[in-house]
Amino acid sequence: MNTYKEHYQKCVELASLKEPSNGKYKTVYDLSIDTSFLDNVLLAPSDYYKILKSLSKKISKKLDSKTGVTRRAAADYLNEWRDIPEISEFADLIMPHIEKDIFGCHAHIEFVMPYRSIHDGVAEASWLWHYDDCPNEFLKFVVYLNNVDEHNGCFQYIEEKDGNVAVIHSNREAPNMKGPQLYEGSRVPEEVIKQKTEEGAEIKSLIGERGTYAMLTPNIFHRATLPKEETTPRECIFFFIRPSMKKRSPYVSSDTGSILSDRDHKAYTLD
Numbered sequence: 001m002n003t004y005k006e007h008y009q010k011c012v013e014l015a016s017l018k019e020p021s022n023g024k025y026k027t028v029y030d031l032s033i034d035t036s037f038l039d040n041v042l043l044a045p046s047d048y049y050k051i052l053k054s055l056s057k058k059i060s061k062k063l064d065s066k067t068g069v070t071r072r073a074a075a076d077y078l079n080e081w082r083d084i085p086e087i088s089e090f091a092d093l094i095m096p097h098i099e100k101d102i103f104g105c106h107a108h109i110e111f112v113m114p115y116r117s118i119h120d121g122v123a124e125a126s127w128l129w130h131y132d133d134c135p136n137e138f139l140k141f142v143v144y145l146n147n148v149d150e151h152n153g154c155f156q157y158i159e160e161k162d163g164n165v166a167v168i169h170s171n172r173e174a175p176n177m178k179g180p181q182l183y184e185g186s187r188v189p190e191e192v193i194k195q196k197t198e199e200g201a202e203i204k205s206l207i208g209e210r211g212t213y214a215m216l217t218p219n220i221f222h223r224a225t226l227p228k229e230e231t232t233p234r235e236c237i238f239f240f241i242r243p244s245m246k247k248r249s250p251y252v253s254s255d256t257g258s259i260l261s262d263r264d265h266k267a268y269t270l271d
Helices: 004-015 039-043 048-065 085-103 190-198
Strands: 069-072 075-078 107-117 139-144 155-159 202-206 213-216 222-224 235-243
Touching: 004 085, 004 235, 039 048, 048 069, 048 075, 048 085, 048 107, 048 235, 085 107, 085 139, 085 235, 190 202
Parallel strands: none
Antiparallel strands: 069 075, 075 107, 107 235, 139 213, 139 235, 155 202, 155 222
């Protein structure tokens, strides 16, 4: 078992969790982006919004204080978040559904990255069109902690003319093994985006009230956007999730990394 694919297959064999309630996904490879897979959960009595309300207040307070905050490109990232129990509570609420309905096996949250977009940020890194070039088995879950529209820093992605969202296959097939990229640095040239839109593709914006979410492969064309000066910038959390050989309890633990982790944020070690 040397590759990410072999590791994922073994995780599925060991767990045998796959009984998807929505019938959408046989494996993680079938997912591009999904903004509704939790909707049935939210229709039932749930602590989802209650936890998020408390969580958003604590994260905003920490970001306001500038304590344990790292600024990169166009965002202030919170790297000291382990004293916020609601992060772990929220993860424990959503992860069983992510495991059963999408992965079909146990899963581990490799990184947690809460952040706030900033008005005077620089449009570089994740604020340019790109795909992450992560292992094909690595997924991200994003949830908004405040109301987000087209003006205050929403997440955007490209939807093809036929309604599908194209996924770029990564050559990151095993730890410490990285092949050639489709585009250098996995940054998508503006002329490629222009050509796609001229051919009928659309730039889609993830917008909505606090609690709006998306599960996605990092290998779709996407970007963050800069908030306009007069707006309240977007606050959100990204969870980086990968297959795991064993059940995690809690899902957020001492080996869950932050923005300051010295590990590669686009890879993970096989367990």
